[in-house]
Amino acid sequence: MKTDAIKKYVFGKPFETNSTVEDIETSDGVPSYVTVSGDSIHITYNMGKNDKVYGMGEAVRGINKRGWIYETYCSDDPMHTETKRSLYGAHPFIIVDGEDVFGLFVDYPDRVTFDIGYTSINVIDITVGAPDYKLYLIEGETPLEIVRKFRQLIGRSYIAPFWSFGFQQSRWSYNTSRDVQSVIDNYRDNGFPIDAVYLDIDYMESFKDFTVSEQNFPDFGEFVKSVKAQNIHLVPIIDAGVKIEDGYDVYEEGRDNDYFCKDENGEDFVAAVWPGKVCFPDFLNPKAAEWFGMKYKTLTDLGIDGFWNDMNEPAIFYSEKGLERAIDKVTSYKGKNIGIYDFFGLKDTVLGVSNSPDDYSSIYHNVNGESVCHDTVHNIYGYNMTKSASDAFKKIEPDKNILMFSRASYIGMHRYGGIWMGDNQSWWSHIKLNLQMLPSLNMCGFMYTGADMVGFGDHCTEELALRWLALGIFNPLMRNHSALGTRNQEFYRFENRDAFRNLLKLRYALIPYLYSEYIKSVENSDLMFKPLSFEYRGDRFAEAVEDQLMVGESIMIAPVYEPNAIGRSVYIPEDMIAVKFRSEDDYSVQSYSKGHWFVEIANDEVVVFIRKNKALPLVKSADCTVNIDYSTLRFIGEIEDEFEYTLCRETGASNGESIISKENYSVSAPDNGTLKFNKI
Ligand code: GLC
Numbered sequence: 001m002k003t004d005a006i007k008k009y010v011f012g013k014p015f016e017t018n019s020t021v022e023d024i025e026t027s028d029g030v031p032s033y034v035t036v037s038g039d040s041i042h043i044t045y046n047m048g049k050n051d052k053v054y055g056m057g058e059a060v061r062g063i064n065k066r067g068w069i070y071e072t073y074c075s076d077d078p079m080h081t082e083t084k085r086s087l088y089g090a091h092p093f094i095i096v097d098g099e100d101v102f103g104l105f106v107d108y109p110d111r112v113t114f115d116i117g118y119t120s121i122n123v124i125d126i127t128v129g130a131p132d133y134k135l136y137l138i139e140g141e142t143p144l145e146i147v148r149k150f151r152q153l154i155g156r157s158y159i160a161p162f163w164s165f166g167f168q169q170s171r172w173s174y175n176t177s178r179d180v181q182s183v184i185d186n187y188r189d190n191g192f193p194i195d196a197v198y199l200d201i202d203y204m205e206s207f208k209d210f211t212v213s214e215q216n217f218p219d220f221g222e223f224v225k226s227v228k229a230q231n232i233h234l235v236p237i238i239d240a241g242v243k244i245e246d247g248y249d250v251y252e253e254g255r256d257n258d259y260f261c262k263d264e265n266g267e268d269f270v271a272a273v274w275p276g277k278v279c280f281p282d283f284l285n286p287k288a289a290e291w292f293g294m295k296y297k298t299l300t301d302l303g304i305d306g307f308w309n310d311m312n313e314p315a316i317f318y319s320e321k322g323l324e325r326a327i328d329k330v331t332s333y334k335g336k337n338i339g340i341y342d343f344f345g346l347k348d349t350v351l352g353v354s355n356s357p358d359d360y361s362s363i364y365h366n367v368n369g370e371s372v373c374h375d376t377v378h379n380i381y382g383y384n385m386t387k388s389a390s391d392a393f394k395k396i397e398p399d400k401n402i403l404m405f406s407r408a409s410y411i412g413m414h415r416y417g418g419i420w421m422g423d424n425q426s427w428w429s430h431i432k433l434n435l436q437m438l439p440s441l442n443m444c445g446f447m448y449t450g451a452d453m454v455g456f457g458d459h460c461t462e463e464l465a466l467r468w469l470a471l472g473i474f475n476p477l478m479r480n481h482s483a484l485g486t487r488n489q490e491f492y493r494f495e496n497r498d499a500f501r502n503l504l505k506l507r508y509a510l511i512p513y514l515y516s517e518y519i520k521s522v523e524n525s526d527l528m529f530k531p532l533s534f535e536y537r538g539d540r541f542a543e544a545v546e547d548q549l550m551v552g553e554s555i556m557i558a559p560v561y562e563p564n565a566i567g568r569s570v571y572i573p574e575d576m577i578a579v580k581f582r583s584e585d586d587y588s589v590q591s592y593s594k595g596h597w598f599v600e601i602a603n604d605e606v607v608v609f610i611r612k613n614k615a616l617p618l619v620k621s622a623d624c625t626v627n628i629d630y631s632t633l634r635f636i637g638e639i640e641d642e643f644e645y646t647l648c649r650e651t652g653a654s655n656g657e658s659i660i661s662k663e664n665y666s667v668s669a670p671d672n673g674t675l676k677f678n679k680i
Contacts, residue, residue, distance in 0.1 A: 005139045011131035017109050017380055021155035031137045039141040043126040051098025053116050057091025057444035060084050062546045063436050063531045069118035073111045074379050074408040076315035078423035078556040089409040090379035091444040095143045103146040108133035109380040144534050147443050151525035157414045159658050160448040161401040162650035163513050166195025166625040172482035173202035176216040176224045184232050186492045192501050193508045195624045199236040207275035208243045210298040214352050223301035231624040235306040240314045241278030259288035262364040269363050271316040272412045281386035284365040293392030300396050306403030311629035312382030313408045326353045382408025390416035394656035401653040418448030426455025429467050429560035438529035447522050450477030459487040461492040466603045473507035474551050502583035508621035509584040511646030517552025521650035532573055542573040554614035560601050567600035577607045577638050584621050610637045615667045634676040636666045643667045
């Protein structure tokens with residue numbers, strides 16, 4: 001690889017995150033337009049008035065990150081409002097696109113603050129938590145070139161199994177095997193395609209990792225087999241915390257072998273999460289990581305071939321010490337006539353018990369015999385949990401590609417699994433946030449991703465569900481997931497079932513395209529989801545678009561994310577044809593010339609904008625991914641002479657990864673109204 005446009009600067013003694021895969025010589029000094037001040041923990045850059053800033057991966061706000069302050073700090077926070085600074089993933093990479101075009105990756109596994117025109121509107125000021133970090137400066141002509149170089153630097157992204165491009169239904173929780181079967185039956189009876197159903201924490205025995213409740217899921221292995229026979233994958237959750245309970249093998253093995261994180265006294269660090277008191281496996285200790293990874297075998301032996309790793313920031317509800325401190329504070333007010341500020345302080349004391357900095361600084365890791373405080377490595381905990389599983393899968397079932405995605409992440413983890421966008425809400429604004437995070441995550445290497453479609457927290461409406469689905473069908477990870485106590489949002493619960501069925505089937509018709517574009521963007525270090533500004537450089541309108549995306553090489557999407565809308569304004573950056581789908585077979589086509597348009601989109605429709613001289617491959621939908629019939633392939637679009645398209649297909653697995661074959665098609669001008677194509 002050509003890395004001469006990447007410069008690496010090393011400050012102090014950085015902790016090795018293994019975020020990169022390329023060896024780059026360390027440069028002396030500092031880059032000319034980045035000034036590192038005395039204590040070498042500030043990186044500042046003066047932006048031009050119209051400079052744009054991209055990146056930051058999983059973060060709130062727009063695709064252009066300018067005008068806010070972000071902190072890379074894996075945080076368990078379900079309120080993704082626009083003033084939040086951190087979410088579950090920590091992705092300290094930005095691209096500045098202005099007179100200078102460059103990327104900055106601050107490889108530091110704890111808090112890094114990116115003040116991008118917040119304190120001073122034209123200044124980027126990056127503050128690193130400690131003076132021990134690596135700084136990569138990536139130069140190039142365009143943001144896309146920088147993404148490509150950066151992605152080569154950090155290594156090839158994880159490739160999810162083909163079946164995981166099917167629709168997946170989740171809820172916290174389907175409590176019994178009967179509940180799960182009823183979800184499957186309802187989807188199938190309604191003619192809705194589906195490939196997976198999720199098992200949230202209640203499938204376990206008292207929330208103990210790698211156990212299954214015998215009462216609620218009797219003969220689990222048989223059950224897994226029986227749903228597999230219906231072409232359904234069950235995807236159980238694995239939480240980071242291991243319940244403290246005598247007689248529970250995972251706990252006892254971890255305790256006896258010193259595989260858990262320690263506190264400042266060298267005792268196992270204890271916190272409370274879903275199972276009550278837990279210990280955290282020390283994923284930074286290679287032996288502990290290997291041990292925990294092999295535990296997934298308990299479930300893969302029963303036929304499970306997909307997992308989601310959760311609570312791995314790690315999330316801490318409370319620690320005994322933290323709780324005691326809070327209770328002392330609260331009781332100290334008893335009988336006193338407290339002022340209003342004391343009252344608010346009291347509230348904050350109680351709320352501050354969870355995920356408290358005091359607790360994180362009491363956690364210690366054993367890194368090859370050296371005790372390392374969690375405070376300096378917080379962001380790579382979940383990363384290493386996911387890596388431990390991925391490493392183990394290669395040993396346990398090399399002939400399978402097992403689905404793995406995580407909540408917490410750091411750059412580097414993208415090689416081992418995908419991520420979902422965490423606990424969002426059934427809010428209209430979160431449809432837009434879902435859209436805006438897709439390209440930002442792609443820039444940081446996270447390609448298998450998606451939001452909890454229809455929203456995790458809060459109650460949804462039928463209209464929101466349909467509009468979200470119209471975006472969800474383009475997310476690689478297309479999962480409908482919701483929280484305990486919220487309105488049921490499985491698609492068969494709503495009145496207009498025909499519309500839900502049609503859109504779900506459209507997803508399946510599009511899977512060959514989406515999968516192919518996904519594979520190609522992984523292999524070419526490209527973006528599957530591109531902001532328009534990356535494609536139409538110099539077009540000031542395209543450069544300002546924040547709510548439309550290029551998806552792969554042929555299409556653009558512009559989903560509706562507001563209630564009671566009859567359509568939306570769309571900027572058409574080049575002549576395109578809009579295909580308005582009511583179903584995979586029922587669609588109308590309209591040509592649009594470059595410019596601003598209002599496009600009517602009813603809530604049972606999806607509009608796909610196809611670029612001129614490009615085509616969109618489609619197949620006939622199927623009830624699940626294994627039944628997709630590629631002989632039904634067709635192309636739609638407007639081709640003047642010829643367009644070549646490469647279709648990627650999964651043909652098996654080896655060494656824990658999908659084997660992918662490629663088929664090239666030549667697509668040419670229509671004959672009897674449909675595009676001609678042949679394999680070349
Ligand atoms: C966390 C997860 C969510 C899950 C819940 C219960 O909030 O992010 O997806 O449903 O825990 O396990």
